[in-house]
Amino acid sequence: MRAAAAPRVLVAERRRRPRPAxxxxxxxxxxxxxxxxxxxxxxxxxxxxxxxxxxRRARHLRAISDAxxxxxxxxxxxxxxxxxAEEGELLQRLAGPQMKSCxxxxxxRLADGKLSTVQxxxxxxxxxxxxxxxxxxxxxxxxxxxxxxxxxxxESFPIYKARFSADGxxxxxxxxxxxxxxxxxMMGGSIIPVHQVRxxxxxxIWDVRSRKCLHxxxxxxxxxxxxxAVSKNNQYVACGxxxxxxxxxxxxxxxxxxxxxPVKAIMNLVTSATSVTFNPTTEIxxxxxxxxxxxxxxxxxxxxxxxxxxxxxxxxxxx
Numbered sequence: 115m116r117a118a119a120a121p122r123v124l125v126a127e128r129r130r131r132p133r134p135a136x137x138x139x140x141x142x143x144x145x146x147x148x149x150x151x152x153x154x155x156x157x158x159x160x161x162x163x164x165x166x167x168x169x170r171r172a173r174h175l176r177a178i179s180d181a182x183x184x185x186x187x188x189x190x191x192x193x194x195x196x197x198x199a200e201e202g203e204l205l206q207r208l209a210g211p212q213m214k215s216c217x218x219x220x221x222x223r224l225a226d227g228k229l230s231t232v233q234x235x236x237x238x239x240x241x242x243x244x245x246x247x248x249x250x251x252x253x254x255x256x257x258x259x260x261x262x263x264x265x266x267x268x269e270s271f272p273i274y275k276a277r278f279s280a281d282g283x284x285x286x287x288x289x290x291x292x293x294x295x296x297x298x299x300m301m302g303g304s305i306i307p308v309h310q311v312r313x314x315x316x317x318x319i320w321d322v323r324s325r326k327c328l329h330x331x332x333x334x335x336x337x338x339x340x341x342x343a344v345s346k347n348n349q350y351v352a353c354g355x356x357x358x359x360x361x362x363x364x365x366x367x368x369x370x371x372x373x374x375x376p377v378k379a380i381m382n383l384v385t386s387a388t389s390v391t392f393n394p395t396t397e398i399x400x401x402x403x404x405x406x407x408x409x410x411x412x413x414x415x416x417x418x419x420x421x422x423x424x425x426x427x428x429x430x431x432x433x
Contacts (some may be wrong), residue, residue, distance in 0.1 A: 127409050154174055171423045177342060198384055219243075222262040231276040242285065243274035250285060250298060275341075284322060297322055317353060319369065329370050334361055335379075340388050345396040354387030360401045362415075382411045 143281050206430050218224075219232075221240045227246035234241050234255075242262065244250045248271050252263040268287065272364055276287040285298040297306045315336040319329045336355035343352045344365070351368050354360045360383070361376035385405040392399055396415065403409035 117255070161194070208396065216257055217260055219253050219255055219260050219407035220251060222253065223265055225249070225251075227272075230273055233276070233278060235278055236280070237281045242276065244273045244277065244287060246272045248272055248285060250276055250293055252300075264300075266298055271296070279322060286322065287403075315368070316341065317351075317354070317368070327371055331368050331374055334376055335359060336372070340386050341389045341390050343392055343399075345392040346394050347396055350392070350396065352390045352392070352401075354390045354401065356386045358385055358387050358403065360387050360390055360399075362399070380411070380413055382413075383409055385409055 123239055125275055143253075162278070166203055175333050186308065190299040220243050224245050225243060225245045226249075229243055229245040231244040232241065239255045241253050241255050242250065248268050249265055250268070250273065251265040254261050254263055271289050271292065272285075274290045283299070283301050286295060287298065288295045294307050294309050296309060298304075299306065306325065308320070314339065316330050316332050317339065318327050319331075320326070320330050333353045333355065336353065336357070336359070338356040339353060340356055341354040344350070345352075349365055351363045351365055352360055354364070358381070361390055362378040362380065363374050363376050380399075380401060383401060383403050385403040388404045389402040390399065399413040401411050401413065
């Protein structure tokens with residue numbers, strides 16, 4: 115008899131559980147695979163979106179170009195070339211002034227001291243310089259050489275301010291501490307001294323041709339005047355004082371009264387007001403002091419004529 119076969123014993127292999135660290139590594143590997151698969155798809159989608167955007171812009175620009183070309187053809191047929199020229203000029207204006215470096219205006223005669231005045235002639239391409247070296251110089255501004263026209267020298271007279279007359283035929287020069295000012299007649303070549311009575315805080319109105327004082331008035335609250343300006347339309351007078359206050363008067367009142375009341379007192383400077391000037395349309399008044407850095411204020415003046423009362427109104431805003 116054959117021996118009975120031994121029974122089979124099936125032993126199940128017991129798998130060990132993965133450790134937490136191994137699980138983390140497996141998760142990281144799966145994430146990397148997913149990222150690697152997603153990156154090409156994202157790049158493809160971005161490239162497709164960019165191509166679509168470029169195509170849409172190209173179609174838009176092509177449509178605008180076709181419409182613009184058609185409009186220009188119609189404008190040329192109706193208006194000719196004049197409209198295109200005006201459009202080009204308008205674009206140049208909108209682009210703003212073209213700035214470039216030029217030669218110094220006074221290169222043929224540099225000042226020996228501090229310049230106190232630089233002013234352009236009201237009607238000619240001439241610039242004037244004056245300063246503490248007691249000289250007044252005129253230069254022809256051509257942008258090439260800027261030749262000197264003439265220089266005059268005032269003995270023992272450091273110039274505080276110099277200005278062209280309204281007609282541009284004379285130069286009036288004032289000194290720092292003198293009871294005299296000079297009138298230089300550019301047409302006749304003569305230099306005329308004009309004696310004045312210097313009173314602190316008073317403003318004198320002179321007839322330069324007859325060299326007579328027509329009127330004087332007191333600048334309200336001023337102990338010492340430093341600068342003065344008259345608007346181009348001859349309607350307003352601005353007076354700056356050592357206290358930094360700039361008083362604004364109407365010209366007709368200044369010509370009649372000895373103690374006029376200012377229509378506006380500008381008190382935005384904390385040092386002496388050494389310079390005031392109106393813009394050509396009298397809409398802006400600039401006040402400044404050379405005794406402090408960045409001491410410049412622009413006063414926006416809006417003038418209107420009140421028909422019902424016949425008086426001039428003024429509103430100001432400091433910028």
